[in-house]
Amino acid sequence: NNGISRSTHYSSAAFVGLLILQLVLVLVQEWRISVRARVGYVRTSGSTQLTHVLAIPPPNAGRATLVPVSWQRPPPQNANASSTGDRVAVVQCHEMTFRACFSPDTSSKHGSSSMILQQKDVTMDGIWSSMDKKGLFQNDNEEEKEANLLSLFHRLRYPVELALDFYLEQWAGHGNFDSLQTTERIYGNNVQRILLPPFWHLLRDQLLAPFFLFQLLCVLLWSLDEYWYYAIFTLVTLVIFEATMAFQRLMSLQRLRDTLRHSYPLHVYRFRQWIRIQSHELVCGDIVSLSSDLHPREMEEGGGRHVPADFLLLQGNGVVNEAMLTGESVPQLKEGITNSSSSVTTSEEEQHLDMEDGAHKMSILFGGTVLVNHLND
Secondary structure, X not given: OHHHHHHHXXXXXXXXXXXXXXXXXXXXXXXXXXXXXXXXXXXXXXHHHOOEEEEOOOOOOOOOEEEEOEEEOOOOXXXXXXXXXXXXXXXXXXXXXXXXXXXXXXXXXXOOOXXXXXXXXXXXXXXXXXXXXXXXXXXXXXXXXXXXXXXXXXXXXXXXXXXXXXXXXXXXXXXXXXXXXXXXXXXXXXOOOXXXXXXXXXXXXXXXXXXXXXXXXXHHHHHXXXXXXXXXXXXXXXXHHHHHHHHHHHHHXXXXXXXXXXXXXXXXXXXXXXXXXXXXXXXXXXXXXXXXXXXXXXXXXXXXXXXXXXXEOOOOXXXXXXXHHHOOOOOEEEEOHHHHHHOOOOOOOOOEOOOOOHHHHOOEEOOOOEEEEEEOO
16 A cells, blocks of 8 residues: 555646646747747758747847748749749748748759758849849849858848840830739838737737736745635735736737828839839839829828838939938938939949948839929929
8 A cells, every 4th residue: 555655646746847847838939939949949951941030139129030932933034943842942931031942952862852952032033024134133242142041041132233225125014913912022012011910819928928827826836825815815916916017018019000001192103104002012123103283191191202112213303301210300411313313423334223322322213211392403
Protein backbone atom coordinates (compact mmCIF):
# COMPACT_ATOMS: atom_id res chain seq x y z
CA ASN A 1 0.00 0.00 0.00
CA ASN A 2 2.80 2.40 0.82
CA GLY A 3 4.41 1.66 -2.56
CA ILE A 4 1.17 2.31 -4.43
CA SER A 5 0.47 5.49 -2.46
CA ARG A 6 4.01 6.74 -3.00
CA SER A 7 3.76 6.02 -6.77
CA THR A 8 0.44 7.90 -6.93
CA HIS A 9 2.01 10.92 -5.27
CA TYR A 10 4.89 10.85 -7.74
CA SER A 11 2.49 10.63 -10.67
CA SER A 12 0.41 13.51 -9.36
CA ALA A 13 3.52 15.63 -8.79
CA ALA A 14 4.79 14.82 -12.30
CA PHE A 15 1.40 15.70 -13.79
CA VAL A 16 1.29 19.03 -11.96
CA GLY A 17 4.88 19.73 -13.01
CA LEU A 18 4.01 19.07 -16.67
CA LEU A 19 1.00 21.38 -16.44
CA ILE A 20 3.13 24.15 -14.96
CA LEU A 21 5.80 23.61 -17.63
CA GLN A 22 3.17 23.74 -20.38
CA LEU A 23 1.68 26.91 -18.91
CA VAL A 24 5.11 28.56 -18.70
CA LEU A 25 5.85 27.56 -22.31
CA VAL A 26 2.57 29.08 -23.52
CA LEU A 27 3.20 32.32 -21.62
CA VAL A 28 6.79 32.61 -22.86
CA GLN A 29 5.51 32.25 -26.43
CA GLU A 30 3.17 35.16 -25.79
CA TRP A 31 5.96 37.31 -24.41
CA ARG A 32 8.79 36.38 -26.81
CA ILE A 33 8.08 36.05 -30.50
CA SER A 34 11.41 34.31 -31.07
CA VAL A 35 10.37 31.48 -28.73
CA ARG A 36 7.05 31.16 -30.55
CA ALA A 37 8.90 30.89 -33.86
CA ARG A 38 11.18 28.14 -32.51
CA VAL A 39 8.34 26.15 -30.93
CA GLY A 40 5.62 26.48 -33.57
CA TYR A 41 7.64 26.69 -36.78
CA VAL A 42 10.66 25.10 -38.43
CA ARG A 43 13.30 26.59 -40.67
CA THR A 44 13.08 25.57 -44.30
CA SER A 45 15.62 25.69 -47.10
CA GLY A 46 13.06 25.08 -49.83
CA SER A 47 10.97 28.18 -50.47
CA THR A 48 8.02 26.13 -51.72
CA GLN A 49 7.34 25.31 -48.06
CA LEU A 50 7.61 28.93 -46.93
CA THR A 51 4.43 29.92 -45.08
CA HIS A 52 5.54 32.53 -42.50
CA VAL A 53 8.43 34.91 -42.00
CA LEU A 54 9.93 36.13 -38.74
CA ALA A 55 10.28 39.88 -39.33
CA ILE A 56 12.76 41.57 -36.99
CA PRO A 57 12.78 45.37 -37.47
CA PRO A 58 15.72 47.64 -36.60
CA PRO A 59 15.98 49.03 -33.06
CA ASN A 60 13.24 51.50 -32.06
CA ALA A 61 11.25 50.66 -35.21
CA GLY A 62 8.63 48.30 -33.81
CA ARG A 63 8.72 44.79 -32.47
CA ALA A 64 9.33 41.48 -34.16
CA THR A 65 6.35 39.63 -35.52
CA LEU A 66 5.42 36.51 -37.46
CA VAL A 67 3.97 37.44 -40.85
CA PRO A 68 2.21 35.10 -43.30
CA VAL A 69 3.61 34.84 -46.83
CA SER A 70 1.34 35.21 -49.84
CA TRP A 71 2.44 33.78 -53.19
CA GLN A 72 1.79 35.46 -56.53
CA ARG A 73 2.59 34.87 -60.16
CA PRO A 74 4.80 37.54 -61.73
CA PRO A 75 3.40 39.35 -64.79
CA PRO A 76 4.74 37.71 -67.99
CA GLN A 77 7.30 39.69 -69.95
CA ASN A 78 6.88 37.57 -73.06
CA ALA A 79 4.65 34.85 -74.42
CA ASN A 80 6.60 32.05 -72.73
CA ALA A 81 7.08 33.70 -69.33
CA SER A 82 3.91 32.24 -67.85
CA SER A 83 5.21 28.69 -68.24
CA THR A 84 8.50 29.18 -66.41
CA GLY A 85 6.99 28.57 -62.98
CA ASP A 86 8.32 31.79 -61.44
CA ARG A 87 6.68 32.80 -58.19
CA VAL A 88 6.79 35.92 -56.05
CA ALA A 89 6.56 35.82 -52.25
CA VAL A 90 4.94 38.93 -50.75
CA VAL A 91 5.07 39.92 -47.07
CA GLN A 92 3.16 42.80 -45.45
CA CYS A 93 4.85 44.01 -42.27
CA HIS A 94 4.56 47.31 -40.37
CA GLU A 95 2.71 48.99 -43.27
CA MET A 96 5.52 48.03 -45.65
CA THR A 97 5.64 45.50 -48.47
CA PHE A 98 8.54 43.12 -49.03
CA ARG A 99 8.98 40.87 -52.05
CA ALA A 100 11.16 37.99 -53.20
CA CYS A 101 11.13 36.50 -56.69
CA PHE A 102 11.94 32.81 -57.14
CA SER A 103 12.52 30.52 -60.10
CA PRO A 104 12.44 26.71 -60.10
CA ASP A 105 15.75 24.91 -59.72
CA THR A 106 15.69 22.41 -62.58
CA SER A 107 19.04 20.98 -61.49
CA SER A 108 17.70 19.87 -58.10
CA LYS A 109 17.78 16.13 -57.48
CA HIS A 110 14.35 16.33 -55.86
CA GLY A 111 12.71 17.82 -58.92
CA SER A 112 11.98 21.32 -60.12
CA SER A 113 9.05 21.81 -57.75
CA SER A 114 10.86 20.84 -54.55
CA MET A 115 13.46 23.59 -54.53
CA ILE A 116 13.24 27.21 -55.65
CA LEU A 117 16.17 29.53 -56.12
CA GLN A 118 16.06 33.26 -55.51
CA GLN A 119 16.23 35.30 -58.68
CA LYS A 120 16.02 38.96 -59.54
CA ASP A 121 12.59 40.53 -59.05
CA VAL A 122 11.61 41.09 -62.67
CA THR A 123 8.01 42.03 -61.99
CA MET A 124 8.77 45.75 -61.94
CA ASP A 125 9.88 45.53 -65.58
CA GLY A 126 6.86 43.45 -66.43
CA ILE A 127 4.40 46.16 -65.40
CA TRP A 128 5.83 48.74 -67.77
CA SER A 129 6.99 46.35 -70.50
CA SER A 130 5.10 48.25 -73.19
CA MET A 131 6.89 51.54 -72.45
CA ASP A 132 10.12 50.45 -70.76
CA LYS A 133 12.17 48.88 -73.54
CA LYS A 134 15.56 49.77 -72.08
CA GLY A 135 15.11 48.04 -68.76
CA LEU A 136 14.73 51.27 -66.84
CA PHE A 137 13.96 49.38 -63.66
CA GLN A 138 17.23 47.46 -63.72
CA ASN A 139 19.27 47.98 -60.57
CA ASP A 140 22.90 48.82 -61.32
CA ASN A 141 23.92 49.40 -57.71
CA GLU A 142 26.36 46.59 -56.92
CA GLU A 143 26.09 47.09 -53.15
CA GLU A 144 22.32 46.80 -53.26
CA LYS A 145 22.57 43.71 -55.47
CA GLU A 146 24.87 42.06 -52.96
CA ALA A 147 22.55 43.00 -50.09
CA ASN A 148 19.57 41.54 -51.97
CA LEU A 149 21.42 38.26 -52.41
CA LEU A 150 22.26 38.08 -48.72
CA SER A 151 18.74 38.94 -47.61
CA LEU A 152 15.82 36.97 -48.95
CA PHE A 153 13.28 39.80 -49.24
CA HIS A 154 13.63 43.38 -50.43
CA ARG A 155 11.45 46.45 -50.11
CA LEU A 156 8.86 47.02 -52.79
CA ARG A 157 10.47 49.19 -55.46
CA TYR A 158 8.65 52.19 -56.87
CA PRO A 159 9.33 53.88 -60.25
CA VAL A 160 10.92 56.99 -58.73
CA GLU A 161 14.39 56.92 -60.32
CA LEU A 162 13.61 56.65 -64.04
CA ALA A 163 14.71 58.92 -66.83
CA LEU A 164 12.81 62.18 -67.09
CA ASP A 165 11.90 61.35 -70.68
CA PHE A 166 9.97 58.37 -69.37
CA TYR A 167 7.67 60.56 -67.25
CA LEU A 168 7.35 63.37 -69.79
CA GLU A 169 7.20 61.55 -73.13
CA GLN A 170 7.00 57.76 -72.92
CA TRP A 171 4.51 57.10 -70.15
CA ALA A 172 0.89 58.07 -70.93
CA GLY A 173 -0.94 56.42 -68.07
CA HIS A 174 -2.44 52.95 -67.91
CA GLY A 175 -3.62 52.15 -71.41
CA ASN A 176 -5.21 48.76 -70.76
CA PHE A 177 -6.76 46.71 -67.97
CA ASP A 178 -3.80 44.34 -67.75
CA SER A 179 -1.45 47.17 -66.80
CA LEU A 180 -3.95 48.56 -64.30
CA GLN A 181 -4.72 45.21 -62.67
CA THR A 182 -1.07 44.19 -62.44
CA THR A 183 -0.11 47.50 -60.85
CA GLU A 184 -3.03 47.32 -58.43
CA ARG A 185 -2.10 43.78 -57.43
CA ILE A 186 1.51 44.73 -56.68
CA TYR A 187 1.17 48.23 -55.26
CA GLY A 188 -2.43 48.22 -54.08
CA ASN A 189 -4.87 51.12 -54.00
CA ASN A 190 -4.44 54.51 -52.37
CA VAL A 191 -6.06 53.42 -49.10
CA GLN A 192 -4.71 53.99 -45.61
CA ARG A 193 -6.06 51.24 -43.39
CA ILE A 194 -6.12 51.42 -39.61
CA LEU A 195 -7.51 48.12 -38.43
CA LEU A 196 -9.50 47.98 -35.21
CA PRO A 197 -8.75 44.80 -33.27
CA PRO A 198 -11.62 43.24 -31.31
CA PHE A 199 -11.96 44.31 -27.71
CA TRP A 200 -11.42 40.74 -26.49
CA HIS A 201 -8.06 40.56 -28.27
CA LEU A 202 -6.87 43.72 -26.54
CA LEU A 203 -8.16 42.45 -23.19
CA ARG A 204 -6.36 39.15 -23.75
CA ASP A 205 -3.08 41.00 -24.30
CA GLN A 206 -3.63 42.93 -21.10
CA LEU A 207 -4.44 39.83 -19.06
CA LEU A 208 -1.39 37.95 -20.34
CA ALA A 209 1.04 40.73 -19.45
CA PRO A 210 3.73 39.65 -16.94
CA PHE A 211 2.76 42.29 -14.36
CA PHE A 212 -0.90 41.21 -14.31
CA LEU A 213 0.08 37.56 -13.98
CA PHE A 214 2.31 38.48 -11.04
CA GLN A 215 -0.64 40.25 -9.42
CA LEU A 216 -2.81 37.22 -10.11
CA LEU A 217 -0.28 34.99 -8.37
CA CYS A 218 -0.31 37.30 -5.36
CA VAL A 219 -4.11 37.15 -5.25
CA LEU A 220 -3.98 33.34 -5.29
CA LEU A 221 -1.57 33.37 -2.36
CA TRP A 222 -3.77 35.80 -0.43
CA SER A 223 -6.81 33.60 -1.06
CA LEU A 224 -5.14 30.84 1.00
CA ASP A 225 -5.50 33.05 4.04
CA GLU A 226 -8.74 33.52 5.94
CA TYR A 227 -9.32 36.88 4.22
CA TRP A 228 -10.06 35.22 0.89
CA TYR A 229 -12.97 37.59 0.13
CA TYR A 230 -10.50 40.51 0.02
CA ALA A 231 -8.49 38.57 -2.55
CA ILE A 232 -11.59 38.04 -4.71
CA PHE A 233 -12.43 41.73 -4.50
CA THR A 234 -8.87 42.59 -5.52
CA LEU A 235 -9.06 40.18 -8.46
CA VAL A 236 -12.30 41.71 -9.73
CA THR A 237 -10.82 45.19 -9.40
CA LEU A 238 -7.72 44.18 -11.39
CA VAL A 239 -9.83 42.68 -14.20
CA ILE A 240 -11.98 45.82 -14.38
CA PHE A 241 -8.85 47.99 -14.51
CA GLU A 242 -7.34 45.92 -17.36
CA ALA A 243 -10.64 46.01 -19.24
CA THR A 244 -10.67 49.80 -18.90
CA MET A 245 -7.14 50.01 -20.30
CA ALA A 246 -8.09 47.80 -23.25
CA PHE A 247 -11.15 49.96 -23.93
CA GLN A 248 -9.03 53.13 -23.86
CA ARG A 249 -6.62 51.59 -26.39
CA LEU A 250 -9.56 50.74 -28.63
CA MET A 251 -10.93 54.27 -28.39
CA SER A 252 -7.51 55.73 -29.20
CA LEU A 253 -7.35 53.66 -32.37
CA GLN A 254 -10.87 54.74 -33.24
CA ARG A 255 -9.98 58.44 -32.82
CA LEU A 256 -6.88 57.93 -34.96
CA ARG A 257 -9.02 56.26 -37.59
CA ASP A 258 -11.45 59.17 -37.58
CA THR A 259 -8.63 61.58 -38.49
CA LEU A 260 -8.25 59.94 -41.93
CA ARG A 261 -9.44 62.14 -44.76
CA HIS A 262 -12.42 61.00 -46.78
CA SER A 263 -12.01 60.13 -50.43
CA TYR A 264 -13.06 62.70 -53.02
CA PRO A 265 -13.54 62.55 -56.82
CA LEU A 266 -10.84 63.61 -59.26
CA HIS A 267 -9.96 63.14 -62.94
CA VAL A 268 -7.45 60.49 -64.03
CA TYR A 269 -6.06 59.77 -67.51
CA ARG A 270 -6.68 56.07 -68.11
CA PHE A 271 -7.32 54.08 -71.29
CA ARG A 272 -6.35 57.18 -73.32
CA GLN A 273 -9.17 59.30 -71.93
CA TRP A 274 -9.96 61.35 -68.84
CA ILE A 275 -12.25 59.56 -66.41
CA ARG A 276 -13.59 60.45 -62.97
CA ILE A 277 -12.71 58.19 -60.03
CA GLN A 278 -12.41 58.45 -56.26
CA SER A 279 -9.04 59.33 -54.74
CA HIS A 280 -8.83 55.99 -52.89
CA GLU A 281 -8.89 54.20 -56.29
CA LEU A 282 -5.60 55.72 -57.42
CA VAL A 283 -2.79 53.33 -58.30
CA CYS A 284 0.88 53.80 -59.04
CA GLY A 285 1.42 55.29 -62.51
CA ASP A 286 -1.85 57.23 -62.72
CA ILE A 287 -1.78 60.65 -64.39
CA VAL A 288 -4.03 62.93 -62.33
CA SER A 289 -5.50 66.37 -62.90
CA LEU A 290 -5.20 68.06 -59.51
CA SER A 291 -6.63 71.48 -58.63
CA SER A 292 -7.07 73.56 -55.52
CA ASP A 293 -10.86 73.79 -56.01
CA LEU A 294 -12.55 72.26 -53.00
CA HIS A 295 -15.11 69.49 -53.06
CA PRO A 296 -18.25 70.10 -50.92
CA ARG A 297 -17.15 67.40 -48.48
CA GLU A 298 -13.76 69.10 -48.12
CA MET A 299 -15.48 72.39 -47.41
CA GLU A 300 -17.29 70.74 -44.51
CA GLU A 301 -14.07 69.23 -43.14
CA GLY A 302 -12.04 72.42 -43.66
CA GLY A 303 -8.30 72.68 -44.16
CA GLY A 304 -8.21 73.05 -47.97
CA ARG A 305 -7.54 70.56 -50.75
CA HIS A 306 -5.40 67.78 -49.33
CA VAL A 307 -3.08 66.01 -51.73
CA PRO A 308 -4.27 62.36 -51.70
CA ALA A 309 -0.90 60.77 -52.58
CA ASP A 310 2.68 61.53 -53.57
CA PHE A 311 2.80 63.04 -57.06
CA LEU A 312 5.37 64.14 -59.61
CA LEU A 313 4.18 67.46 -60.99
CA LEU A 314 4.45 67.20 -64.78
CA GLN A 315 2.87 70.52 -65.82
CA GLY A 316 1.62 73.63 -64.07
CA ASN A 317 2.56 75.42 -60.87
CA GLY A 318 1.15 75.28 -57.39
CA VAL A 319 1.49 76.60 -53.87
CA VAL A 320 1.55 73.88 -51.21
CA ASN A 321 1.39 74.13 -47.44
CA GLU A 322 3.85 71.52 -46.07
CA ALA A 323 3.49 72.51 -42.41
CA MET A 324 2.51 68.98 -41.39
CA LEU A 325 5.82 67.66 -42.77
CA THR A 326 8.34 70.43 -42.16
CA GLY A 327 6.64 72.59 -39.53
CA GLU A 328 7.11 75.68 -41.71
CA SER A 329 4.05 77.87 -41.94
CA VAL A 330 5.21 79.51 -45.19
CA PRO A 331 3.72 77.71 -48.24
CA GLN A 332 6.15 76.30 -50.78
CA LEU A 333 6.11 76.94 -54.52
CA LYS A 334 5.94 73.84 -56.71
CA GLU A 335 6.52 73.82 -60.47
CA GLY A 336 6.36 71.22 -63.18
CA ILE A 337 9.30 68.93 -63.80
CA THR A 338 9.70 70.46 -67.28
CA ASN A 339 10.47 73.86 -65.76
CA SER A 340 12.73 72.56 -63.00
CA SER A 341 14.69 70.25 -65.32
CA SER A 342 15.29 73.03 -67.83
CA SER A 343 17.14 75.05 -65.18
CA VAL A 344 19.50 72.15 -64.48
CA THR A 345 22.63 71.89 -66.57
CA THR A 346 22.15 68.99 -68.97
CA SER A 347 24.89 66.62 -70.05
CA GLU A 348 25.27 63.94 -72.67
CA GLU A 349 24.00 61.35 -70.20
CA GLU A 350 20.28 60.85 -69.79
CA GLN A 351 18.98 62.74 -66.77
CA HIS A 352 17.07 60.71 -64.16
CA LEU A 353 14.68 61.78 -61.45
CA ASP A 354 16.46 62.37 -58.15
CA MET A 355 14.26 62.77 -55.08
CA GLU A 356 17.15 64.34 -53.15
CA ASP A 357 17.92 66.93 -55.83
CA GLY A 358 16.68 70.38 -54.82
CA ALA A 359 15.46 71.24 -58.32
CA HIS A 360 13.56 67.98 -58.72
CA LYS A 361 12.20 68.19 -55.20
CA MET A 362 10.35 71.34 -56.24
CA SER A 363 8.24 69.13 -58.51
CA ILE A 364 7.22 66.64 -55.81
CA LEU A 365 3.82 66.90 -54.12
CA PHE A 366 3.70 64.91 -50.89
CA GLY A 367 0.56 63.18 -49.74
CA GLY A 368 -1.24 64.85 -46.84
CA THR A 369 -0.04 68.35 -47.66
CA VAL A 370 -2.50 71.10 -48.63
CA LEU A 371 -2.69 72.53 -52.15
CA VAL A 372 -3.41 76.20 -51.52
CA ASN A 373 -3.42 77.44 -55.13
CA HIS A 374 -2.66 76.17 -58.62
CA LEU A 375 -1.88 77.65 -62.03
CA ASN A 376 -2.06 75.79 -65.33
CA ASP A 377 0.55 76.35 -68.01
